[in-house]
Amino acid sequence: MALERSTMLALLLISLGLLQTALAAEYVVGDATGWTYDETLKFYNDWAASKTLKVGDSLKFNWVSVHDVVEMSQADADACNSVGNKISEWQESGAVVDLTTAGTHSYICSIGSHCNAGMKMTVTVLAADTSTPASPPPPATPGVTAAPPPPPTAASSIQLRQPLIVGALALIAACAALSF
Numbered sequence: 182m183a184l185e186r187s188t189m190l191a192l193l194l195i196s197l198g199l200l201q202t203a204l205a206a207e208y209v210v211g212d213a214t215g216w217t218y219d220e221t222l223k224f225y226n227d228w229a230a231s232k233t234l235k236v237g238d239s240l241k242f243n244w245v246s247v248h249d250v251v252e253m254s255q256a257d258a259d260a261c262n263s264v265g266n267k268i269s270e271w272q273e274s275g276a277v278v279d280l281t282t283a284g285t286h287s288y289i290c291s292i293g294s295h296c297n298a299g300m301k302m303t304v305t306v307l308a309a310d311t312s313t314p315a316s317p318p319p320p321a322t323p324g325v326t327a328a329p330p331p332p333p334t335a336a337s338s339i340q341l342r343q344p345l346i347v348g349a350l351a352l353i354a355a356c357a358a359l360s361f
């Protein structure tokens with residue numbers, strides 16, 4: 182019985198891990214490039230635009246050499262006004278920035294002229310229960326029978342996540358039932 186209990190515990194931990202994966206994610210800023218200078222000033226905004234960030238997700242900033250991460254207003258960040266109002270700052274590489282509110286958040290490196298060299302980024306964070314807004318249906322062509330609109334792209338991520346959540350909850354329920 183002890184073996185079964187430990188097996189159940191392992192399953193429970195795995196299912197909780199799946200649940201966590203389905204609900205929140207940590208994104209490494211710049212992926213393998215990390216947080217550094219870049220020759221294209223749009224690099225980090227392009228990176229951010231490629232992600233769907235939600236409340237509960239987090240950003241991880243990895244860097245070498247001397248950098249930092251400072252959250253600023255978007256206006257200060259756009260202007261690289263590193264003496265503007267610092268909303269928050271992180272000094273150590275590996276900094277994990279939790280995204281706790283929806284809306285836009287802007288980050289720069291405040292060291293020297295690094296911001297002007299491309300170390301700035303504005304991300305858009307969606308509410309936790311909001312998926313990517315569906316794109317509007319294509320305009321109907323007059324005189325042509327409109328085909329049904331394609332399903333919104335957001336559906337694929339929802340369909341991916343729901344079985345994970347349901348499976349995790351089923352495993353938790355099974356573990357709870359078996360432990361009595």
Ligand SMILES: [Cu+2]
Nearest residue numbers: 248290292295
């Ligand atoms: Cu820097």
